[in-house]
Every structure is written in structure tokens, then in C-alpha cells.
Amino acid sequence: MNRTLITSALPYANGYIHLGHCAGAYLPADMYARFLRLSGEDIIYVCGSDEHGVAINISAEKENSTPKDIIDKYHSANHSAFQKFGMSFDIYSRTSHDIHHDTAKEFFADLLAKGYLLEKEEEQFYDNKAGMFLPDRYVEGECPNCSYDKARGDQCDKCGAYYNQIELKNPKSIVSGDTPIVKKTTHWYMQFNKFQEFLENYIESHSKEWKDNVVQQSRSWLKQGLTERAITRDLSWGVKIDKIPGIDKDKAKGKVLYVWFDAVLGYISMTKELMNELATNGLAKKEDWKKWWQDENTRYIAFIGKDNIVFHTLIFPAMLHAKGGYLLPDNVPANEFLNLEGQKFSKSRNWSIDLKDFLKDFPESHYIDALRYALAMSFPETKDADFTWKDFQARNNNELAAIFGNFVNRAMQFMFKNFNGKVPTLSEAYKFLPGDWNNLIDYFESTEIKDYEELFASVTEKLKRNMNENDFLLICSLWKGVKESSSAFRKFRFRDAVTEIMNVARAANKYFNDEAPWKSINENPEQCAKSLFVCVQLVHSLSILFAPITPFASKRIQMLFDMPVLTGAVDYKNKEANNWNFAAYPTIEEATKVMQPSIIFNKVEDDVIKAQIEKLGSFEEESAKPKEEYISYEDVMKVKLRTAKVIHAEKVAKSKKLLKLQLDLGKEKRQIIAGVAEHYAPEELIGKTIVVVANLQPAKLRGEESQGMMLAASTDDGKLCFVTPEKQDFPAGAEVR
């Protein structure tokens, strides 16, 4: 039996999952997992919350709670949303568990012992009052580059410059508000440069079968050359390293693993956790996690979004290789990004659909199936794709409900009304049909496919004794759908797989039309019985083929028959059967009792869609207004604003956003570099009177001196307009207050 380990990128427990995430790393993985389970493969699908990192600390402080509260909140919210969405994780755990900490520490200890980690002493800010070092965003100060006074420790939000935090001017600890002191601290660096050649070979050995975007991005990183990267931080929240064997306890005190180092190891620790759980039920041994991570017969597939590529193609593989004995990903099928109604997902603009919100508005399982289907049909497999509500509606109404749902409904209703709720019994004239159907599929299976048409034409009359052209064509379509979808799934071409499956439902509708049982029920009841017998097989087969996409609907359909339900869900006791290929065979016996069917997919009305579209971009309740801090009158007076007339404006060479403005301030002339080139053409500005900050410390931008700052209003979504005096002919150089 083939063995496949599947993981999806661990969602960060500091926010809610939205549809973009689902389309990127989760739904494809779930479909793949369900498909493989239905194909009789031995698989586990592992995922969970990533619960460490500075951002969680900061959120906790902002919300006046603890990191534990934050991760509990988001972990349980995301876990429950995923469950309702039909995700078939074998385990959805969290990196805050002890077993994870132990696993991460073991990796660290081993890499340390092997000499892959470098200890480096560096200067960092230390808050005496709080008694802690101040990593990244724990310190604010004036940007050394642009003098912005709320610049963070690692990067300035305003100008985007990166620098070493001790370069900040007037630094302040955001913990105590005190001015921090500079103190020496030790951090550990992983020497990724030592794996450059190994990783180049690794990437090139997969360059043919991996997606282009994945290979390209990995190559691009390798081309720049891998460098040493810090893998520890001074923080109280995370995997503590001070008790690791062989480490200097004093130096390691107060240090935790940098989140990117520990998060990817979550896949391993969660696998261990799963095996421990299964062991308590006698379904596995505790040591079995090694089978999944170290046995060469296991394939490892890591599903991610494109933002995670290098972590899974370079950094994690380097870690696994350094540790030794571990499998590297066989494939990293990264999706591109999903847009929403033509724009990027954005929480701050409320341009987003959180999974939990969808589930709240559309709690019925058929809507969840519809969402899965609509997303699957627009997976960003080769390029960024777009999700629109109208597309969701059309996919549901015109395809899922009209083609698949309608076939199931018309066939089952007809049978229920005309055959007393039982699968029709075949008459003497059709008694060979089930057997020949089986033989036909066996024949197809045993033949190499060059051309479907040719293959189908090669079937002799002997193999289809009781079949007419309709029966034969339908069986061919079914088998082709089973084959082609399977091959598409294995190539991670999910949209193609779903299309192939939908084509089977189309063929089934055509069969029903061509056989016209509503006519033959009177003219030729024996043929009518046969038609319905065939249709019932198709209903069951479709429920299996659709299971990776619409597991809830598949379950409802299969519940109509008195048979085991097969949706590719987690089931450790029934692993062997290859139900995927079995879907091509007739499996429902004559005279089987069937339950009364009901409509499977309801339509989505226009007003529902309209309401959802209107919700986008608007905030339901007034979000708590950010508290503006008051400043003193003196502070205001410190800023000298003056009117200025633009004499000349031109683009700064080789820059996208910068304009060089020559200004008349009455008594003097000045040059200002302004980042407005994307909003104003130079000639639009010439002659305008604007307002500038006159006493700003001069700075150099792109080699040009800038002596002030031009006032402009801007919105979160990037609109910008400059501020002008109400009377445009107002004298230049006038003070503004």
C-alpha cells in the first residue's frame, strides 16, 4: 500500500482563517487526502495552530490579555471552522503542547551538537525596569533613516528601512516606556550557507515535476546565496532553550526559538501526538511516527500558499537534512493567492470573507459543499485567481444544483415513484448487463490508454450483450471520468479533476434524456427498469467521485442506500478498499431498498448574494476608535508649517514613487523629495500652493537632499491628495497654524 504524509501550512493563531487561506493550502490538501483515502492509500493529514512568535505577545498586550488567551481563542475558532468546513485532518493540534516543545528542543540540541549552530554575541536593547531584552517590535524610536518617531526595532513602518535596532534614536521600550540600555546578548544562528549545494541539488532534482512558481522562487533564493539566520529571540513566550543539553544556561536564559524554526517542526510533533493517541486505541504504535517521517517508502507532500515556499523548499529541508534520517518533501504544491472580487484580501479594510463568517451566514451543509466546489473550480493553481460572490452563485445554481444535484434528484425521484423505492430488477433481456459492465471496466483497466476513442471502438459486441449505445457510452464516460480525475489529482491539478468529475454527471443527465424512461415506462417497462438500474449505479458512483469536493452531499446520497458511507473521511479500520476505481463498477444490487430522496443542493437567490457583496469593505459596527494620544500645545507649536509654491517638479531618476519639488517659501527656496509620483504627475503640481513642514530635519533620499515634508492626506487603501490653502493665490511662506 502506498503511504503518503500530507501537511498543510500551520495557520498562525493570531487571526481567523479566510477563504483565501482555504483555497491556498487547506482545501486542496483535504481533497487530496480524501481522494487518496478513497483510493485505498495509507495516509495521514496533519495540521494545527502555530502558536508562538512576537505577534502573539503583542496582541496579548494590546488586548490586555495573555498569549495563552489569544492562542486559545484563535485555535478553537479556527479548529471549529475547519471542522464545519469538512476538513478531514487526522489531527489538528497546536505548537504549545509539550510534545512539540520537546521535539523542537531535540532538533536544536542535535544541530548544536553537530556544529551547525553559531553562537553570536550582539548588542541589543534591554529594559531594566521590565528586566528583559526587547526584540523586534518591543522597542520604538526615531528611525535612523527618516527620523519617523514611531519606528520599530527591526523596521521603520514609514520608510520601510531595515536596520539594527540599536541605531534607533531616542529608543523607548513599549513594555515600560523607559529608555532601554544597550546590553550584550547571545543568539544562535543556523548556518544555512553550509547547505547551499545540497539544496541546489534537491531543488534541481525536483524541478521537472514541481510547479514552476515553486522552483523559480527557490532558485531565486539560492541564487542570492543562503546566509546564516538567527533562530533564537529574547522572549518569554515560545520554546525555551535554556535546559537544552550542551548549552550555556546563562546565555540561553530568556531565549526562545524564533517562530519560523519551531513552526515547521510542528508537523513532526503533531504526527507523534497522533500516533500516541492512536496507540491508546491500539490502532498504531507510538513509534510509528518514524514510519511517516523516516521510512523511504513514505511520500511527503507539503501543501502551502506561495508566501511559504522557501520555508518548505529550502529552510525546512535544510533542517531535516542537518538532523539526518528524515524525509524531505516530495512535492510542495504551493498555490498562488486568491483575490476577492478583484482585490486582495485585507482584514483592515474588511475586504475579506472569514470562514467563520461564511459558516454563520450559510450554515447548511449544502452551502458548505457549494463553497468547496466554487473554490475548487477557481483554485489559484497557476496564477492568482479571483473569487466573486456571483461566481459562487453561478457555480452552485448552474452547475452543482443543475447538473449533479438535478441528476441525483430526477433519477431517485423517478425510481422512488415508479419502482416502489427499490432498485429495479433486471429482466431476462438485460440479465448480462451487470456482468458485462464489470468485464468492460476490467477490459479497460487491462489496456493501455492511447486514445479513448480508439479504445472504446475496440470493444467487441460480445462484451456488451445487453447494452445499447446509451448504456455503453455512459459506462465509457464514467470510466474515463474515474481515470482522468484520478490522474489529475495525482498531478495536483484539482480544477481539472473536478471538471472531469462534473463531466460524468453531465453524461448521466444525457443518458437519462436519451433513454427517456418517462416514455419507456409505458412503452417498454423492461427497458425502463434497466435505465433506472443504470442510473442508480451512477448516483452511487457520483457520490464517491464527488466526495473529495462535496463530502456532505456525498454522505447524504450514500445514506439513501443501506451501505457503508465512503467520503474519504478519517477511518483507521477501513483502509484497504480502492473505492475510487470501484466507482466505475456497478455496486448497487437489484431490489435494494432505498430511502426517500430529498433535494441536495438548493439555489442561492440574488438578494442573498447582493447582501454579501454589500457587506464587503464596510464595517458592521463602528470599530473602536483608535485612541489618539493628546499632545501639548507646545508640541504643536514645535511644528512649523508654511505655505509654499511649487516652482518646478520632476521625477527622481530611477525611482517609482519620488518626485523632486523646487519650492518657493517666500523668503527662501527649497527642494523637497516627496513620495507622490504614483498619485500626481509633475506638471500637475507646478504652480500649486501647498503646505510643508518647514523645520523638519533634512534627509537624503535616493541621493537627493530633501529639506522638509509636504503635507498630504492619505487613506488606508492608498488614496492620496496633498493639502492646499483654501485660496490658491495665498502668498507663499505664510505660517500655518
Add this chain to the structure above:
RNA sequence: GCCGGAGUAGCUCAGUUGGUUAGAGCAACGGAAUCAUAAUCCGUGUGUCGGGGGUUCAAAUCCCUCCUCCGGUACCA
């Protein structure tokens, strides 16, 4: 600016290593049918394959150049 990616039918997208009249689904139009949620089935495409140039017997596909869009990165005082 640099590095990636993209630009194909009204819409959403396929087009594998260059090879016959460029495809699918949806929408639109015409027809058939009335078992079924007016749901189905059949038929219907004059697309400058972003523009221009080049290589080739042959280019959506390879090369050059320009334009537009999206990421990342470097300049948003």
C-alpha cells in the same frame, strides 16, 4: 529600478517539450424534450492569443523591445 509572475472568447480560466482549421466551463442565441429544483439534452464562436520586430517550413508557445497589471525588494520625510 531590480527579481519573479501574468496579459488567450462577454466572464473565469486550460493550452504540457513550437506542428494540422486555438480549447473548456459559464453567460448569450436557436432547437428538442417535459421524469426532475424551468432543472436537462443537442446545435451555434469573425478571439488582431497585450503592441511591435525577429528566428523557423511552422510561434499563443523561442529571442528582442515596448505597454499594462500583480507580488517581492530597494527610495514613500
